[in-house]
Every structure is written in C-alpha cells, then in structure tokens.
Amino acid sequence: MPGDVTLPIWLRGGRIVDPANDVDLIGDLIVVDGTIRAVGKAAEVAAHARALEASGQTVRAVDLTEEQIVAPGFVDLHAHLREPGLELRETVQSGARAAARGGFTTICCMPNTQPVIDDRGVVEWVKALAAEAAIRVLPIAAITRDQAGAALTEMAELAEAGAVAFSDDGKPVKNAGMLRLALTYALPTGKPVINHCEDPDLVGQGVMHAGALATRLGLRGWPAAGETVMLARDLELARMTGGRYHAAHLSVAGSVDLVRRAKEQGLRVTAEVTPHHLLLSHAWVAGDREGLLAAPHPPSSTERGRSTFKADRVDLGRSLSDGSPPLHPQMGRGSGGGATSRYNTATKVNPPLRTLADAEALIGGLLDGTIDCIATDHAPHSAVEKACCFDEAAFGISGLETALGALMALVHAERLPLKRLIAALTSAPARAFALDAGTLGEGRRADVVVIDPHARWVVDPATFASQGRNTPLAGVELQGRVTMTICGGKIVFEG
Template identity: 30%
Template sequence: MTILIETATIVDRNSPYDGKVCDILVENGVIKAIGTGLTTTADTIVRQPGLHVSPGWVELFANFGDPGYEYKETLVTGAAAAAAGGYTDVFVLPNTKPALDSKTQIEYVMRASANLPVTVRPIGAVTRGLEGKDLAEMYDMHNSGAVAFSDGTLPVQAAGLLLKGLQYVKAIDAVIIQVPDDRTVGANGLMNEGVISTRLGLPGKPMMAEELMVARDIKLARYTESKLHFTGVTSPRSLEYIRRAKESGLAVSCSVTPYHLFYTDADLKDYDTNLKVYPPLRDEATVQVLRKAVLEGAVDAIAAHHQPQEYDSKVVEFEYAKPGMSSLETTFAALRTALPDLSVARTVELLSSGPRAIFGLGRPSIAEGQEAVLSFFDPAGKTMLTTSASKSKNNPFLGKTLQGRVLGILNGRHLHLNQPES
C-alpha cells in the first residue's frame, strides 16, 4: 500500500526535515521519500489544512479492561479511541481480571492486539493478583513482552516489597511505574482536601498522601539504583522531590495528566462524577504550579490516565461513583487548551520522545528508510467531541470546544484518519 502525505509540517527534532513543510511518501509501512512537490500514484492521499506530522505518540497508563472488564472497554474499542486520539502506542494496565501478572496473561494481550491499529504494550503486575503481598514473575513477563511493571491503580504500599521489585527489575533494565499514594492517609477521601471539600461536605484526600510516597520511593530507588516512574503527580512538593532526585543522578521520571492541568477541585461544585478521578483534582494554586512545571520542562511526559467506566459506575451518588475518565481522544486538545503557551515541539516531546526515552522504546525518526510511525495533528484546529470511539462515555470534555485537533495516525501499515470537521 502506498500513502502520500501532502504538505505536512514535520515536527521531529531527530529529523533533518524538522520544521519544514514536505510531502512524505510511504510504501508498505516504510518512508520511501520526503520532499516538496512529490508526484506519484498513491493508493491513499492524506491532505488536510494545517497538517502537522510527528513521531507516533505514546500513552503510558491506559486501562483497556480486557480481560474481565470488557463491559467498560475492550482492546478493540480502546485501540480505536487511542487511534482517534493520535496515539500509535499504548501501555495497558494490569488491573484486569485476572490481572496481567503472568507470562500467560501478557501473551494473551500481545496476541489479541496484534492486528489492531495501535501497538498495545502490556504493563506487567509487580505483585501477584495486584494484592501487594508477593512479587509476580516479572522476568517471565518481560520476556513475553511486558513493557514495564506496575500495580496500576493499586500502587505498591509495602516498602519492603517495592524494594524487592526495584532490585528485581534492575537485572532486566525495566521501569516500575507508581501512582504515588499512601492509601492509609485520607483513606476515605473522595476529593482534594481543602476549602472546596469542606464547602461540599465531602471527605478530603490530602496531598501529603502523595508526597509521603514520592519521598519514600525515591529513597528506595536511590538504594537500588533502579528506574522508577511516577505518574499522576499532582503536588508541587512532589515535583521538587523528583527534581532533586534527577539532579542527584537517579533514574527517576514523572508524568502528569491533562485533566489535572485543565480542571480544579472547584469544578466539582455540581458533584460531576466524571470529574471524580484518581489522584483527585487539586486547587487552583496547585494547578498553576503544575502548568508552570510542564512549561519549564520539569515534567517528562503527559499520561492520559484513560480509565473508562460504564454508565452504572458513574451515574450514581458521588460517594459511590468509580474514579476515572475516558480521556485518550481529548488529551492533545485538553493539553493545548490548558497550556496555550506550550510550543508544538514541547507538546510532541511530552507525548512522544519523552515517554519513548523513559521506557527505552527507541525514537522513530521522520526520515527516508524509517518505519512510518506517525501522528497527524493540527495545533491551530479546534476539537468539539460529540461522540466517542471508547466503549465508555465518561469523558467530561465531550461537548466542549478545545484548542488543537488530532487528524489521525499511520502506524506501519495501519492508517486511521479522523473525520474532517463539518
């Protein structure tokens, strides 16, 4: 199959064509030619106003629910949402039933997702059954295709167990991902602890629960000299701890979510369960610090934290609603809207080269002879999502007009183009 991408602005610091407007000819998933005014017969022509092309984006913390929770999301619907959101690669969480805690489960995901438009990369569990008691067989999972290790939305609480896990993954040069949360602090919290939680009469979750875990885990990473990634970071003090760890030479990195940059706890005034997320939304002052940290380069990646929930888990009283939102399709636009001063190059770094560097995926370059792993987008376009490719619709951005628009992806031989604006 031959695909001609016409008049595209290339955004790739590793490419000799970075910043140039070029045509790109792709044959059977490989970039054959890059230049201006390419004339050739192609099976498909990609032509869009404002078209920008970058190396494929990577989502590092998404729950596709398969196996066990297919009523929330499946590998097929999750991959469709990811492609619509501009992602060529997605790390899927082990929070399934059964958990992704063995070679067999990792191989299942690899086989079941082999023909999907995005590359699905399973995260192996750190502990058996995500129970936080015994280590899972991480070496076997790594050999079967596990891209990293985490207990996902149930972060490892026992210091001694995480210490063993960090020692274990060092031998295979793998990364452990933690949502930093000491679950014994504010265990019944439903939102950020502060003025708004008091006003709404909801029990609060203090940022201290995150900060304690970040400080502890950094000490463990220093002791083991292993790789550790914090995702869903929301606290300015956590960012400071992580900055110091990096400066001391530790292999520690972090990511934040687009919704923690967009919304604040004040947006919960109407008890919108789609905004009940984990970790919780923080106050306005904290969000401003997070935004500044992203702009200044203190954050290594953006993670969508795609957590689809079925209707019955969200259309209930706030106390009983399950946390999380469906977010893959709106991450780019939410990021561009929350941070209008964020450069296009920095946006691509947060979505592509940042996560690829952390997890050793290599950096596909937009150059002749390279595999075509590309994301298409228009930073000046508009997004107003009225429907979703995800099986679950718990996305608070539905119906909102956002800055920036995803146009599609080309992942090897898989081409997905979003419908043009009407």
C-alpha cells in the first residue's frame, strides 16, 4: 500500500531498462528497506523474494507484462517549485506530488523564489520543505545575490549546505565578466554553473519565436540569435576558465551546433532540452498543433461548419482552470483536429516554442549525445497569470505530469530509441550534476518507475497534482504513462 516503507516490493516480469548499467532485459526487481535488493532474471530475483517470504515477511508482488517498462526514477535538473514566496503558483509539496505522478523521483528546484535561494538560510528552508515532500527535492542556488547579476553568492557555503548547482534562471547572467567570475569561483565546489541564454538586448520584449508567424500575429519576436549569441559567449568563458558549464533549455538548431563543437573541443559542458522544445513548434501559438503531438481526432462536422454563431454558454471556469480555450465552436478560430485557438497563453514559454526544423535539430542533438538530458523546466503559474492577453501572460509550462507521455511520441515514431530516452531522463542528468540517482544498481537507493508505454490518455489539467494547470497539451491525447513511482523504496504514486 502507498506509504508503507517497510513492505518489500517485487516487480515481476516487466522490461527492465537501466541505461546506467547497460541493462535492457525482461526480468524482476525487488526493493527492500529502501534499496534495490536484486534486479535481473526472474529466477534469480525470485529467490530473494521467496527467502523474504520464508522469513515471514509480506512481499508486495506487482505483476507486469513484458511491454511494461521498469526504469530508474526520473531526474529533473530544471523545475520551478515557487516556494518560498510564490505559493499561489506551486509549493514544494504540490510540485513534488506532480513529480511523483510524472515518474520523477529527484528534481532540482530553481532559485527564483521570494526570497531568492541565495544564502544558506534559504537553502535550509527549502531543504526543510523538501524533507516533507513525496520525492527528493534538491535546491539549486543563485549565482548572484538576489539574481541581480551584481555580486556572487557565497557559493562555497551554499554547496556545503546542499545546493547542487548554481543558476540565475529566468534571468540570464548578462555581464560576461560576472559569468567568468562565477565559473571560476565555483570550480572548487565541483558544481555546475547554469545559464539561461537570452541576450536581453536582442530579445527585448519578445514573446514568441521571431519569424513570419510572429509577424502575422503581430507579436514581438524572440530571435534564435538571442540564445546563440549568449551561448557562444558562455562557451568561450567556459574555455577560458575551465569551468563546469551547463546550458539550460536549448531551443534552436544553432545552439546544438555550438554545444557539439564545444564538446568536441573538450570543454566541460553539458546541456538540457525540454519536452516542449523537442515536440512542439511556434505554430501552436497560432493554433496549429503541428508535429508529433498534433491532435489525432478528426474534427466533428459541427465544429467544422460555418460557425458564425456564438454558443449560449460561456464556460469561463474551464478556460481558467486548464488554460485551454473554451470549447465552443465559435470561440477559438480553430476547431479540433489539429487546430485550437490562437494566442493561447498556455503556449507562451521562455525560450519560446521554435520551428519544427529546430525541434529536429534538438532531437538530433539528443540522439548523438550533444544534448545530455531532458529537463522539464516545469514552470507552474496561477490561472490569473495566464487568463490574459498573450503579451501580458507569464512565461512557462507546467510540465512534470506530461513529460513522459509527450516524450514517448518520439519513441513511438521511432525518432528516439527507448533506451536513449530513459537515459536522458535518468543516468544522464544524474551524471551531469553528479547526483546519486538514475540507476537500478543493486544496493542503490530504490528510485523506480513503472511505465505503460502504450496506455492512451487525454491530458486534463484539472486532474494535475501541480497547482500549475498551464499546459498547451490540454486535450491532447498522449500514448504512454507512468503507472507507479517508487521513491526511496516507498510507493509515492500508483495510477
């Protein structure tokens, strides 16, 4: 039963995918006392279970099919949990529950809270909140005090206190000299310095990818060069300092090229990409659901008709609760079948959704290892921050609960091998931040996820554990879902 830490769990007959140990086999896994006791061929693991039962222990056996996947619990290097200070958007507890539902057992939370995680006191505060959470929450501390870009934080003490990395996320480190100092000063801590690459002079008030679509919609453009200009600078600073640099949420093809070259040259660089940049495009802002997650349902005849008439009912509650457009034929421009309303604030994210060609390049970077891992950039917002005009809406997508289902589209479309996807969610992020996570090795902490890769489900933000219902995937059918999450030997989600 959920919450019973003492009960051994015996997962029988699933497909065990553990990239950290180069394992991909049909077999069993048994968890005892919070650690992985045995994993491998059914016969060997069964012996452990029988021994436990013989000694009078109750063992919870979970029978799986060979289709179902047993993998290490996912590791997210980039999540916004909003606490302390912004609890209307999310709390550590609600964010952790959302993570558990999404299969994540370790998440790193960004420091753009109020107050900013920029001194030991706030790190301890977040750790105290995290101690009550369903899964493991690790704080990232700010690079500069109050993320103001002017003075370094006490990085050494922050690392001692438990900060796993440094970032001014949401705000780029604009001053090259400051980033140089940060990369240098952080060297003895061994912790990576993360930058959100956005040249403020090029991006300005940009709200969507700069191009013909933004021009047509009359929205301010956020150009690709706004990212690559700063990333190129950062990589030169990493070269200069020998620092440990991690590039947050790459979104454009040019960034993949830059990181690829930097890695070839031996720089100590890692990079992440989000599910939405891999799978969506800027056309979603214009109401066109193009790409692998285009809604498969054909539009109904009533929706297709000449709907010059408004429906009688205005369902404000729905539009507010899930960030999706109300479902009348008249109200959105589009109507089912790959089209939805334009200016949907749920598609507003930073960096913005790019072109399908960029998404292709990002997938390529993930395939060849240029991009190490997938991070959600989970950015929950309250309804009021999204129930407004596109210009005024907050940037961000609530991503923890849809990540796996969305990403499985890459596997189903044979664009990404399952093992690479699992690695990008487990062993690779763990390695990037040197975290003790992302493996099913015997004797290791029992962070395990069970996935039904074929289960179809329609995203309904009203059912989210996250307080952030802001997702462009509302109403989109996904294939693949997490059915069980075990964190430290404890079942934290089962569905």
